[in-house]
Amino acid sequence: MHNRILFNIVLCLICGVFFFPLEMHHPINETVQYWEEQRQKKATVDISGTVVEVSQTEYSLKVIVKDIYDIPYRVMLELQNEDILITPYDKIRCSGTVMGQSIQYNPADMDYETYLKSEAILSRIKVDINDIDVIQKTPIFEKIRNKIDEQIDYVFKTNSGIIKSLLLGDKSDLNEDIQNSYFNLGVGHILVISGFHIGLIYFICTKLNIFLGMFFLRIATIIFGEKVAISIATFLFGYYSRLISTLIFCWTYCFIIGLSTSNLRACIFITLSIVAKCIWQEDDYWNNIAIAAGIIIIYNPYSLFGVGFQLSFGAMIGIGLYQFVEEYCSAKDIKLRQHTSSRFCINNLYSSMLLSLCITIILAPILAYHFYTISYISIFINAFIIEIFTVIIIGSLIILGTSFLALNLSQNLVQELNLILDTINLVLSHISTLLDPLIIRRPTTFEIILYYMCISSICIGLSVQISKHNIAKKLFERYKVAVIKSLVIILSSQLIFGFIGIDALHFSSYFIKPEAVITQLYVGQGDGTVIQHANKIIVIDGGIGSSYSKLKKHINSKGKKAIDIAIISHTDYDHVGAIIEWIKNNNEIKLLIVPKLNDEDEIDKQLIDLCTIYEIEKKEITVPTDIEIGDMALDIIAPSNITSDKNNNSLVFNLSYRDFNMLYTGDISKEVEENLDLQDIDILKVAHHGSKTSTSEKLLELSKPEYAIISCGKNNIYNHPHTQVLDDLEKYNVNVLRTDLDGAITIELYENQVKLKKYIKTEE
Structure with missing residues (x-):
């Protein structure tokens, strides 16, 4: 898996989504066209499906439903009746009319229609409240989630909102001021279930499996003898058993909290990594990213335009950039840590800061385009916050697990955790009031492309320098002038097109600005x-x-x-x-x-x-x-x-x-x-x-x-x-x-x- 064929294929797939119309050759468009035809006919449509998510807004109750007409895409139901009880996993049957597409009136407004499509929600239905039937369902996943939710409220009390956000991805009880402080400082990702959380769960499961295996072996040896104990322990906690049980637990956890884009990406990534280990192959980081992105894009090409997709995979590319920087420094014998302590915590802090910088470099245009802000302080705060919240998440899981077995013990342990959380919230709140994020104007498409081309060119040039294959260096030296000339010609032609009116990429507006x-x-x-x-x-x-x-x-x-x-x-x-x-x-x-x-x-x-x-x-x-x-x-x-x-x-x-x-x-x-x-x-x-x-x-x-x-x-x-x-x-x-x-x-x-x-x- 050392070659990057898959990565290149998915890169072409992404370019295809950008430059070729989605109106052709994808089943998602047939579904969009069907709902549009029903809207134009002003027909009453019958809906029958499973509730995925329920949210109450100022104007209506919004219910996202899946499994409609056996189509793997969703619709959003809008109800004016607030008294009706609807929860996730319920079966719902209703009728209504298809609403028109949400129009974006201002350039800086949220493109709500694109957001819905990126979430595979292809239509909005205004429901007739007189014709609706809800069958309450409480499957095992919902029962587990509800029980965990209740236990968190009882054990963590004042900090239950932030713990729910960290463990369940539920921000409904999270203090708004605390949430704003985290997001203003660019560390709001820590409150959203993402690859960091899933990766941490994967790490905990891996270590827990090893510990349980060793513990079981000792107990079984006493009871059954060494030979029988080894056989049983190998079956239950052997190499393959540990990998499979970890994989099952990670996917189960994601189904309990909900499969968002970042969660799905993390689970696919972990699955590929575990499969590689099962077949005794070294998994390739970039190919894993490519496969995860390819699976999501093939299912829903519109997901590429979703902020969640861009931030999630952008962060993964940032991690890849960090790995490249480490590799380059190692090859060039550049000792970036020579002025730091040799202690693990300091070196780990340094690595976190470098990682945060690399991720920020990749995400900067995305953040500027969608949110017009970049938090420079997040480069430093993330280095600390990731380390601290790693401890908090592990500690909260231990306390939560203990509460089911020994409630009094968990209530004693939670006091220290609450003290840490209160201190962090207070510090971040003060920093947030003192330091505002940088306000960045929305970059043009041309500027974003140029930015990533520059980063890619630098990385390619540096990777050739440290390449162990002389043929790569010779090819680079031979064709670098031709490549540079080609880039100049491409950019020049695009600029000319921009000046004569083909301004889809906003080239002309970049160079000729109004007064x-x-x-x-x-x-x-x-x-x-x-x-x-x-x-x-x-x-x-x-x-x-x-x-x-x-x-x-x-x-x-x-x-x-x-x-x-x-x-x-x-x-x-x-x-x-x-x-x-x-x-x-x-x-x-x-x-x-x-x-x-x-x-x-x-x-x-x-x-x-x-x-x-x-x-x-x-x-x-x-x-x-x-x-x-x-x-x-x-x-x-x-x-x-x-x-x-x-x-x-x-x-x-x-x-x-x-x-x-x-x-x-x-x-x-x-x-x-x-x-x-x-x-x-x-x-x-x-x-x-x-x-x-x-x-x-x-x-x-x-x-x-x-x-x-x-x-x-x-x-x-x-x-x-x-x-x-x-x-x-x-x-x-x-x-x-x-x-x-x-x-x-x-x-x-x-x-x-x-x-x-x-x-x-x-x-x-």
């Missing part, structure tokens, strides 16, 4: 604009409170964590709610620009108090004002006088950049519009989400906009935008862009060019 970017986010029935210019972030309104996460993700995806200037047109909740949540979550705003605030108004008073508490500079605009931000100017032309109507007190301003002009109108009415001093503009930000009370014909006639942007929620109860407004815009030949149909609308400003982009390219 300013205005993004009208989809924030539901509200308003929210983010402007990036002169290395500053300017936010105009933010939408309702629940839109805070959309706003934060978008700003973080630009590599920023603070708002330089926040402009609130007026303090209706659908405009200011997300800004209030931004401040409450201790995010920085350097300058807040608002209309005249009334401390007798509840929202205004809350905003005033928050600015005082968090020491935010606040500027109230009562007269027309000019604000300059780099080469961009905001000319505030209203309100000129304050009225009792919040909407008519909205800040109205003209945003100008070189020859580009855009008018923001807040929620003003037609009466206010007719008193504005208007000029020709390129884009009109339509007032009040397209309400018929705004956007007068006089406004359109005087300003002559080429485009109009309407921010409104999908299927909103107000039926915005009003048909009269749309008719008037059409009458004056204004092109309309709507966030409910087009998603986020981006305006890119270049020196002599303006580009408008819709995030949703097509709409049914």
Whole structure:
């Protein structure tokens, strides 16, 4: 198994998933097409299957079901009835209608549809609550899990949440502040059942089997004599028996806690390793990774796009990089440990730190792409935390096992473990408040490919240097110039394609950057604009409170964590709610620009108090004002006088950049519009989400906009935008862009060019 043929085959398979359409030649697509046909027909579908997972959200009960129509894929049922009792392993029969695909409206939002497909969930069904039948089932796996769950609650008490997370992968009882501290520091993986935990279980089982074998041999020798005892011990605890029992235990454990991608990968990896030992072969690390990835991808190609898959296998590649670094240093006689103590614990700590660094190097682009953060401190903390939690997991397993035999003894032992956990949680909580992770803008596909190509090239070059085969070195020397030239030609051709418009890999956007970017986010029935210019972030309104996460993700995806200037047109909740949540979550705003605030108004008073508490500079605009931000100017032309109507007190301003002009109108009415001093503009930000009370014909006639942007929620109860407004815009030949149909609308400003982009390219 020393060759890497399997690894190369799976690498080609992964490339095939990326570059060839999934619409052909895979059974998963037939299932997707079936559910889509049922949705288009608006047909009622009958569902009968086994419950896998149940979760309660703010809006509905979500139930994931498998074994439907004997198809090895899943569906998600959404029920409005919260009173019905459904648990995993139950049999469920119901009927409902297929829901439409979840639409990603903003670039930085979670792609929920891709996430579902990566988890082999191919459809969402809205269930008729009057036609549902649940047969309660409690198989042996659920009984074992429930018993362990109850025992953990009884024994570990205050720390039961973290112990459940470590042993069962159940974070439902885990303190949210503790969880956030771990994830902010980049060590949250320790709270999620992963390859580390499964590998530790494998290690414990291996050692336990050896210990039990020796113990049994001693007892059996006393009872049966040496010859008979050896025969029995060999049968029960011999080489093959130990391997098989360990394998069975690892898979059983994974079925009890649930087969996530990382758990499945770890189990496949352990299985391959044990099979190699059974046939007395040295297992190859990279081939094992390839086989595990290949099995998962063949079953579900969409899993490749799942964050769990990428992080799990990325971490394994990072471990492989660590092994390569150790091998290279050994071959070159580089003694990296010469300045460390020779004691095992120090050397082990060093190895953990180097391992953590290698994993971080591999995972950095993945973390930046999905989460926009990289925790540099995790390189150091992981070195300690892995060692400590190895002891904690082993200790908790011993205490848990002891509790079934001697409860009083386990309660005495658990006090020391709780003390260790409380100390770790306290220390990590303090570090988390002092050290923020690095905010990294989302890298382009080109940057990610280039990053991994550089790492691969370095590793290939170094591996050739330490190769024992002279032929490899000769081939490398002979063809290295040709390889370098080929890479240059490939990259150059890709760059050219990018410049002429084939920009699927975002090459052109990487080299020709706009001078300013205005993004009208989809924030539901509200308003929210983010402007990036002169290395500053300017936010105009933010939408309702629940839109805070959309706003934060978008700003973080630009590599920023603070708002330089926040402009609130007026303090209706659908405009200011997300800004209030931004401040409450201790995010920085350097300058807040608002209309005249009334401390007798509840929202205004809350905003005033928050600015005082968090020491935010606040500027109230009562007269027309000019604000300059780099080469961009905001000319505030209203309100000129304050009225009792919040909407008519909205800040109205003209945003100008070189020859580009855009008018923001807040929620003003037609009466206010007719008193504005208007000029020709390129884009009109339509007032009040397209309400018929705004956007007068006089406004359109005087300003002559080429485009109009309407921010409104999908299927909103107000039926915005009003048909009269749309008719008037059409009458004056204004092109309309709507966030409910087009998603986020981006305006890119270049020196002599303006580009408008819709995030949703097509709409049914």
